[in-house]
Amino acid sequence: MADIQKTLRSAFGREKTDLLITVGVLMIVMMLIVPLPTWILDTMMSVNLMLAIMIILIVLFTNDPLEFSLFPTILLVSTVFGLALNVSSTRLILAKGEEFDGRIVRAFATFVVGAEGTQGIVIGAIIFIIIIAVQFLVITKGATRVAEVAARFTLDALPGKQMAIDAEYNSGLITDDQARKKKSDLQKSVDFYGAMDGATKFVSGTVQVGIVITLINVIGGIIVGVTIHGEPVTNALNTYTSLTIGDGLVSQLPTLIISVSTGLIVTRSVSDGSFGTDVKKQFSAQSRIYWITAVFLFFLGVLPGFPWYLLFPLSAMTGFMAYRLTKRKMIEEELAKTAGEQEKAEKDTPAEMSPVVPLDPLSLELGYGLIPLVDQDNGAELLDRLTRIRREAALDLGLVVPRIRIIDNMRLEPSEYCLKIKGVEMGRGAIRMGHFLAINPGGERETLEGEKTTDPAFGLPAIWITEANREKAERNGYTVVDPPSIVATHLTEIIKKHSSEIIGRQEVRSMLDTLKENYPAVVEEVSKVFSTGEIQKVFQGLLKEQVSIRNLVVILETLGDYGSVTKDTGFLIEKVRQALGRQICLQYAEEDNMLRVLTVNPEIEQRIVDSRMESATGVVAALDPRFQRQWINAVLNSVQEVQNLGYYPLILCSEAARALVRSSTERDIPDLVVLSVPEIAQNISIESLGEISFEWKES
Known part of the structure; x- marks a missing residue:
């Protein structure tokens, strides 16, 4: 009930504010059409002066110009308001002449000028001209130029600042929410200075219109006074000139204050405090x-x-x-x-070490020769690639990869880089800056001039070539990649192969908490049966074989279905794979929804099933060493034949044998994909490319 009342009060407050602003804007429009009594005119002129003072005070006490992002809109509204007051006062002055009783205009025509009669008219005219000149030639012109330059420079600096934010995010200095907020503030800054570039034209236009209105008032007043009211020319000149100068001063004073506010807010773009704070600090x-x-x-x-x-x-x-x-x-x-x-004494004193020395989930260590890859002045291409890698991993595997920390390691060779997961080295490579890596995807190619090497990501033969030979290499069918792409591709493969090691209990808990917002029933049911660690083991088993865990709902619902039957991790993984069968099949199927597979000889498959043995890490195939060697040789030969035909090697076997076939080949053929019959979706066709078989005799 309290939340409902709070919501109603908030909604009512918004509607009330919107209603007041709407009425105010409509009143400004009506002022241009409907004649106003002098007491309302005095009130409106006082309000206009009050608003101008409030605006300049807000600008003075604002730490960041973006805190007053409404300023361009306020500038437009105040400009229209001032012009509406000019029209209303002109109407009353011309209509009433000497009988005009507007107190604010009379006060500015006498008290502010400091004299009466002809002397007051001359002094008032001089003051009015000075104010107009200062506004038009100094403040407004300067503020307009500053706004133009600020808008241009802010827009030009946008890509560099966005890259700097990405660099901070990738290095772990800021969180995802902080990076998103910084980018939002950056976009708001661009929009603000772009709006200010146009809004300054309102002020300069107001000054020009003020001059025109003043001349019209004087000439029109003389004509009205002489021809309509029958006043002598001298009397009409004194009356309408005096009132026009008073009206001009009362309208130009708020405009002058707002012009100064405009100049202040566009010239304080590098400030990190209020105007008073900056003055105190810098003076x-x-x-x-x-x-x-x-x-x-x-x-x-x-x-x-x-x-x-x-x-x-x-x-x-x-x-x-x-x-x-x-x-x-x-x-x-x-x-x-x-x-x-x-501080020096504290450094000399042995410090008490923390009982926990944290490790980075993912880190990329660079030799000093590779620093330009992440240097902002050189484009920092690698930083953009790292952001895309994390996004692609989330889409492909359903795993939100932790921030990748970039470290310069002086113990590495200048051209070396090292990829680590939780402090353990998972991959290493060397880069020749200024060169490209030409990778031979297979087959006979024309020999290129360059240093022979090996692609660090896939182990394919490659050659370091210069920019001059790049086009030639591409024509000859080589895959040519630049240094940032080499590191990014290597890191992508490391993440895919070791994704099961990256996901931990904390990551699983975060995924469950996020999913609970939309699927509370599923998460609560599974959490009652399984612990976070048991769910983590299932996720790791799927990721270990490159099965995406992005479809969390199906995975958890399957765990909920079989949780009352068993908590055996191997059994649960198989049932989840079957629930994700269509996803797995489409991952490897050809364009015609055809899976081209290798099958296993039934006798050999049965022998593998009979060798099943439970271990601490799950079920394994405890095969005889001689049988194991012949089995691996047969699989390697069959895989080689399939690859020669241009197909990706897949093995299809029974549900009981799938995990055992996978475990028996994992060490020698880690990338081999093994599917079970229940995983095949209905719309997927199967074509057998051969049977894995060999003769075996008991000794």
């Missing part, structure tokens, strides 16, 4: 400027003709400020020296 950074200023003021006071009674006190005040700043600087240096000595 108190150096004491020498106050010493020099104090001496200069004292020197001026000594010279004849200068007001020494003003310059000497100012010199003394500036000198006192210089003394205070110098003293504070000395105290800060002393404190810094003491802190440095204390």
